[in-house]
Amino acid sequence: xxxxxxxxxxxxxxxxxxxxxxxxxxxxEVEMLMPVLHRVLAQTGLKTADxxxxxxxxxxxxxxRAFSFTxxxxxxxxxxxxxxxxxxxxxxxxxxxxxxxxxxxxxxxxLVYSYGKSSPGPLRDVLTRQLDPYYVAxxxxxxxxxxxxxxxxxxxxxxxxxxxxxxxAARSRTDATLNSHAQLRGSVPxxxxxxxxxxxxxxxxxxxxxxxxxxxxxxxxxxxxDRPAWIRGIDHRIEAHGLGVRDLTDSPSTRLAAEKAGxxxxxxxxxxxHAPFTSQEVVLxxxxxxxxGVRVNLSGGALAAxxxxxxxxxxxxxxxxxxxxGESDRALAHATSGPCLQQNLVAVxxxxxx
Amino acid sequence: MPEVLKxxxxxxxxxxxxxxxxxxxxxxxxxxxxxxxxxTSDGRTLVPPVxxxxxxxxxxxxxxxxxxxxxxxxxxxxxxxxxxxxxxxxFAWALVRLDGADTALLHALDAxxxxxxHTGMRVRVRWAEERTGAITDIACFEPxxxxxxxxxxxxxxxxxxxxxxxxxxxxxxxxxxxxxGIVARARLDYTYSPGRAQTAYINALxxxxxxxxxxxxxxxxxxxxxxxxxxxxxxxxEQVEVGPRGTVTTFCIVNIKAKNLDIEVPYVYAHxxxxxxxxxxHGRIGGIPYDQVRMGLRVEPVxxxxxxxxxxxxxxxxxxxxxxxxxxxx
Numbered sequence: 146x147x148x149x150x151x152x153x154x155x156x157x158x159x160x161x162x163x164x165x166x167x168x169x170x171x172x173x174e175v176e177m178l179m180p181v182l183h184r185v186l187a188q189t190g191l192k193t194a195d196x197x198x199x200x201x202x203x204x205x206x207x208x209x210r211a212f213s214f215t216x217x218x219x220x221x222x223x224x225x226x227x228x229x230x231x232x233x234x235x236x237x238x239x240x241x242x243x244x245x246x247x248x249x250x251x252x253x254x255x256l257v258y259s260y261g262k263s264s265p266g267p268l269r270d271v272l273t274r275q276l277d278p279y280y281v282a283x284x285x286x287x288x289x290x291x292x293x294x295x296x297x298x299x300x301x302x303x304x305x306x307x308x309x310x311x312x313x314a315a316r317s318r319t320d321a322t323l324n325s326h327a328q329l330r331g332s333v334p335x336x337x338x339x340x341x342x343x344x345x346x347x348x349x350x351x352x353x354x355x356x357x358x359x360x361x362x363x364x365x366x367x368x369x370x371d372r373p374a375w376i377r378g379i380d381h382r383i384e385a386h387g388l389g390v391r392d393l394t395d396s397p398s399t400r401l402a403a404e405k406a407g408x409x410x411x412x413x414x415x416x417x418x419h420a421p422f423t424s425q426e427v428v429l430x431x432x433x434x435x436x437x438g439v440r441v442n443l444s445g446g447a448l449a450a451x452x453x454x455x456x457x458x459x460x461x462x463x464x465x466x467x468x469x470x471g472e473s474d475r476a477l478a479h480a481t482s483g484p485c486l487q488q489n490l491v492a493v494x495x496x497x498x499x
Numbered sequence: 500m501p502e503v504l505k506x507x508x509x510x511x512x513x514x515x516x517x518x519x520x521x522x523x524x525x526x527x528x529x530x531x532x533x534x535x536x537x538x539t540s541d542g543r544t545l546v547p548p549v550x551x552x553x554x555x556x557x558x559x560x561x562x563x564x565x566x567x568x569x570x571x572x573x574x575x576x577x578x579x580x581x582x583x584x585x586x587x588x589x590f591a592w593a594l595v596r597l598d599g600a601d602t603a604l605l606h607a608l609d610a611x612x613x614x615x616x617h618t619g620m621r622v623r624v625r626w627a628e629e630r631t632g633a634i635t636d637i638a639c640f641e642p643x644x645x646x647x648x649x650x651x652x653x654x655x656x657x658x659x660x661x662x663x664x665x666x667x668x669x670x671x672x673x674x675x676x677x678x679x680g681i682v683a684r685a686r687l688d689y690t691y692s693p694g695r696a697q698t699a700y701i702n703a704l705x706x707x708x709x710x711x712x713x714x715x716x717x718x719x720x721x722x723x724x725x726x727x728x729x730x731x732x733x734x735x736x737e738q739v740e741v742g743p744r745g746t747v748t749t750f751c752i753v754n755i756k757a758k759n760l761d762i763e764v765p766y767v768y769a770h771x772x773x774x775x776x777x778x779x780x781h782g783r784i785g786g787i788p789y790d791q792v793r794m795g796l797r798v799e800p801v802x803x804x805x806x807x808x809x810x811x812x813x814x815x816x817x818x819x820x821x822x823x824x825x826x827x828x829x
Contacts, residue, residue, distance in 0.1 A: 171503045173694025176726040179734050193732040209510045209689040219725055222732030266689040270581060278514065278683050279522055280547045280634050281605055285583040290592045293575030294605075301573065301618045340592070341576035341613055385553035389594050389603030390545065393573065 148378065148407050155247045156366040156373030157494065158359050159188035160462035160469075165328040165354035165450035168264035174203075174213065178260045178355045179220040185256070185357040189369040193222040196359075197252025199229045200243040202236035202259035203454050206271050221256065228252065235259060236356060236458030237419075237480030237490050243360055244379055253365045260355035261454035268351050268453065275483060277386050289348055289422075291484040293340040295393040296424035300342060302394045305427045307342060311335045313423040314346040314448055321445025328352045328450040349421040354452030356459045374465035374476070374494040378406035381480075381490035388485060396432040399479065399489040403433055406491045408477050413493070415440050415467055415476040417460035421447040425486055429479060433491075439477075443467075457481065461492055468496040503698045511686045518679055521550045524562050524672030526681065529636035532626050533670045536565045536600050546600035547634075562672035565599035567624040568643055572596050572603045576613035583686075585639050591616045595640055607639040621645065632678035696726035699738060704808055707800075709742040711776050719777035742773035745812070746820040747796040748829045749779075752789055767792040771812055772828040779828050786813030794829075795819035 161184035163169075169177050186192065199221055203214045214231050223229060228251075232239045236259025243255035263271075269287035276282040299305045314335060321327035328350045336345030359369070366373040382398035382405075384391055403409060416439050420426040426441070435441060442448075444463040447456045457480025464476035475495045482488040518526065521537055525548050528535045537548030538561040545553075552559050574593040580586055585607035593616075594603035609625065610616050623643035630636035693701065696712060700723045703710035711722030712735035719728065720739050728735050750769035756762075767789050770779035784792050785801065797817040800809035 170505065170690075170692040171695060173692075173697065173726055176694045176696065176734070179727055179732075182732065206687075209508070209687060209691070216725065219727035219729040220732055222728070222730055224730045265691055266687055270583075271687055274685060274687070278516060279518070279526070279681065282685070283634050283683060284585055284606065285581060286592055286605060287581055290575055290577055294573050294592055294594060297575055297618070298573040338576070338578065341578070343575075387545070387547070387549060387553060387602065388605055389547075389572070389596070390553050 148405070148410075151248060151376070151378075153248055153250065153362050154366070154375055155244055155360055155362050156370065156375045157461065157465035158361045158366050158370035158373050159185045160356070160358045160466045161185040161188065162326050162356040162455070162459055162462060163354045164326050165352045165452050167328065167350070167352050169262060169353040170264055173216070174208065174260055174262060175217045175220045177262065177353065178217055178258065181355045181357045182220050182256070182258060185359055189359055191254065191359065191369070193227075193256070196254050196256045197228065198243055198246045198255040199227055200231065200239040200246070200255065200257050202232045202234050202239040202458065203261060204233055206274055207261050207263055207266060207268075207453060209266055217260065221258075235454050235456065235480050235482050237461055238381065238457075238482070240358065240360070240458060240461060241379060241381060241490060244376060247360055247362045253362045255360040256357065257360065257458065258355065258357035259455045259458045261452045262353040263351045263453050264353050281388070288484065289343060290340045291388065292348075292422040292424065293343045294388070295428070295485045296342050296347070296422065298393040299424050299427055304394055304431070305424060309427070310347050310423040311344075313426050317442055317445050317448040320443050321449035324444045324449060326450065327445045330445065330449060343422060343424070347423040349447050349451035350449070352450060352452055354450060354455050356452075356455045356462055358458065358462050358465065370469060372469050372471060372496050374468035374496060377493045377495050378408070379490070379492040380405035381488065383488045386487065391485070393485055394428065396428050396486050396489060399429060399432040399486065399491065402489050402491040403477070406493045408433065408491055408493050411475065413439060413475045413477040415443070415464060415473040417444060417446070417464040417476065417478045418442055419447055419457045419460045419480045421451050421456070421481075423448065425481070428486060433477065433479070457490065461494075464492075464494050468494055471496070471499070474499070503692050503695060504701055505690055505692045507688065507690050509686055509688050511684070514683045514685070516681050516683055518681065519550050520560060521548045521562065523677050523679055524548075524674070526632040526634070526636075527674045527677040528670060528672065529634070530630045530632040530678070531674060532567070532630070533668070534565050534567055534597060534624065535562045535670065535672055536597075537561060538563050543601040544599060545602045546597050547604050563599070564668065564670040565597045567597070568645060569595045569597035569600070569622060571608065571616070571618055571620045571622060573618055574608065574616050576616065585635065590639065593622070593640060595622055606634075606637055609639045609641050615642065633681055694726060696724040696735070700724055701807075707802055708740055709773055711739050711741045713737040713739050720775060721778050722773060722776045722780060739775065741775040742800070744797060744799045744815055745771040745773035745776070746825050747784065747792065747794055747798060748772050748825050749794060750784065750792055765789045769812070770829075771798060772825050777828065782809060783811040784813070785811040793819065795822060795825070
């Protein structure tokens with residue numbers, strides 16, 4: 146298979162995130178976000194005025210307030226006017242927009258950030274408002290219920306069982322002991338059913354957090370980072386919104402995005418998967434053909450911290466940071482959005498050969 | 500640091516949504532206890548029906564009736580129903596492929612417990628007593644021990660034996676008095692916290708003081724403060740008391756009375772630069788005829804009993820401020 150390669154080399158050159166917590170009510174969104182913006186800028190020595198393009202991801206439904214993202218712009222010094230955009234999605238999709246902006250040559254650097262405070266509202270109910278408003282949203286099926294339908298489909302198909310799901314949860318939270326930002330770390334009881342077959346341990350923590358990355362093109366990336374994480378490919382795909390139309394045990398959109406991003410051209414050594422529920426890791430491993438040789442979610446993944454709207458961007462950031470530190474040479478990062486892995490983004494990152 | 504303020508609030512929205520021809524037929528059908536699917540060009544029947552083929556994106560309009568009985572394709576036991584969900588006793592969420600359909604519909608399944616539910620079990624629609632043309636016209640599904648109603652192995656049109664629940668009658672989506680829209684009501688309850696900077700501002704207001712924050716970089720004083728300097732993108736923390744007097748930098752005359760507002764029109768709404776602030780805030784101007792308010796007018800806040808913020812601002816009687824002193828703040 147041949148693939149059109151990007152016309153410009155673009156890399157993640159810096160990544161920062163908050164400590165993710167159940168609540169950060171003592172901070173406004175911009176107060177929560179700003180230290181992360183300052184840390185990611187400090188890694189490169191850039192100032193906000195040096196950034197060519199700024200793109201963010203967040204959701205008004207989490208805040209319960211229209212245009213809530215505009216308040217966060219105070220944190221990036223939006224006056225005098227800057228080149229800026231926003232997506233009402235996870236920051237991974239803001240990164241995709243920034244990547245295309247850099248591809249056009251209009252900018253050489255981009256700041257991408259995203260944040261979500263889930264603490265003000267009832268998150269499981271809030272997320273029902275993203276569903277089909279005619280046939281599904283009036284029934285208020287919450288986010289855990291929809292994931293549980295997918296989990297049961299996997300159990301029925303023989304793809305997993307409850308002990309295997311518990312093992313995913315245990316492995317993720319054990320790995321998260323090395324991640325000081327994670328919200329849930331170490332031994333976490335698998336607990337009671339939330340919506341059967343999913344137990345507390347199969348579900349992500351609900352929490353507040355933010356993340357930011359800086360992208361740079363070509364030589365600029367080498368100036369800003371000792372070992373840039375080059376984006377060799379990135380693609381995102383979406384499936385039918387009707388849950389009953391889809392095969393919930395598979396994720397063809399993830400597989401297609403991965404193929405278009407070049408993930409299958411050579412093996413990766415690391416994968417950061419945005420799987421908020423244990424059962425979704427089963428689906429993603431199958432779709433991405435990840436075998437036991439690939440290190441998956443060494444950060445602990447979304448089971449250790451799932452700040453809505455930032456958790457996908459964090460997967461890209463974690464994968465890139467591993468390349469920056471020389472712990473990975475070729476990594477896959479995945480982000481999801483919507484119920485039961487409806488939308489999926491895959492990026493392939495590489496460090497320069499050593 | 501003093502505790503941040505918190506307040507609960509609800510966001511409610513009665514979204515009024517138009518229906519396309521397919522959605523209109525489906526939801527009107529539910530009102531008439533008829534379940535309709537839509538046929539794709541390759542012969543599949545989608546229930547619930549959509550207007551465009553999810554695979555080819557081709558427009559589809561060929562409505563066919565399916566049975567009110569079906570098979571569970573996956574399920575999840577919900578032992579603690581949440582507000583607004585279809586049943587208030589423990590139930591299963593289920594995807595149900597109705598007899599004659601090729602895709603599954605999401606709804607609640609009323610069953611005595613998780614042991615009574617399994618993938619592949621037979622269920623049928625329990626209709627709501629009052630039906631209006633909404634997905635909730637299906638109250639839920641319930642266990643059903645009959646076989647498929649559809650006649651053939653090809654998943655074609657339903658044509659099975661009669662049943663007291665009512666058979667597919669070959670409805671085509673033509674109904675008298677079809678519904679053309681739905682009102683989708685939603686309510687979400689939040690607890691809002693304004694964060695550190697705005698908490699400090701609101702707490703100071705309780706003492707009838709205006710507290711802004713100074714940017715450590717450009718030295719500008721922002722009021723109300725939001726914890727960040729929008730020019731420099733840095734955190735602000737140094738608190739600065741500003742006002743109470745200020746200067747009208749610009750204004751408008753309001754001629755239309757807002758709902759539930761106890762203020763006579765016309766009145767003046769103004770941007771007011773409090774002394775010592777580098778940003779104007781807004782407030783109503785009173786104590787002066789509306790047509791005599793002007794840029795540069797010096798004003799002071801008027802507090803009413805137990806108010807948590809100034810009711811309005813009135814002239815101080817000082818000479819007007821020179822334009823050059825506030826032109827940067829207009």
